[in-house]
Amino acid sequence: MRTSLLIISLLSLGGCALLPPHDPSQAWVDLRTNPDSTLLANQVDEKPLDDERFFQVSPGAHELQVRLQFAVEASNIGPSSPPHQRDCRLNLEYPQFAAGQRYRLVAGHIGFRPWAKLYDEQNQLLARGREGGCGEF
Numbered sequence: 001m002r003t004s005l006l007i008i009s010l011l012s013l014g015g016c017a018l019l020p021p022h023d024p025s026q027a028w029v030d031l032r033t034n035p036d037s038t039l040l041a042n043q044v045d046e047k048p049l050d051d052e053r054f055f056q057v058s059p060g061a062h063e064l065q066v067r068l069q070f071a072v073e074a075s076n077i078g079p080s081s082p083p084h085q086r087d088c089r090l091n092l093e094y095p096q097f098a099a100g101q102r103y104r105l106v107a108g109h110i111g112f113r114p115w116a117k118l119y120d121e122q123n124q125l126l127a128r129g130r131e132g133g134c135g136e137f
Contacts, residue, residue, distance in 0.1 A: 022056070026136075027097035028054035029064065032106045037070040039107050042089065055105070059096040066129075068107045068114045072132055088114040090134035096126075105129075 022028045031054060033039040040052040043065040048053070054097055068090060071083040090107060097103070107116040107129070116129030 001072075003018075007008040008107045020051075020056075022102075023037060024100045026056045026058060027099060027101050027103060029057065029103045031055075032104055033063050033068065034108055037108065038066060040103050042055050042067045044076040047134045059097055061093070062097055063093045064089070064105065064118075065089055065091050065132065066105065066107060066116060068109065068116070070109050072109075082124065084112075085137050086112065086114070086134050087137035088134035090114055091132045092116050092118055092127055092129035094127045096119055 014028070029041075030041070031039045031041060041049050041055050042052070043049060044055060044057055045063055046065075057064075061094040066089070068086075068088045070086055070088075072086060073083055085123055086109070088109075092105065094103075103122050104119045105116060106119065107114065110116065114131055114132075114134065117125055118129075
């Protein structure tokens, strides 16, 4: 039992090591959501990204686009309805990304409506995202 816990712990730490090193001349944006949703980095300034796990952007103004995938539970639809799968794009603009700073983009949903917020390292709210369209997945 202890051996399997140790192996699982080491494997989960190894996943973090797969991220590229943070370039100090860039701003880094981590992505966070609840365990029942999937949050993916999609575009920066309307240009597709190679890696969906994070954003690394030059200092200044940028528009970030993420994809949030989640299930709307039957309690938000009707008692006999199955969960409804949603795939939403959210756009977030921020004019002052700073070199060497870490940011946190948090996204979630309330019923059918997705939301996104950008925070700095001091946990101050910097910007709110807007819905860019939703569909099923």
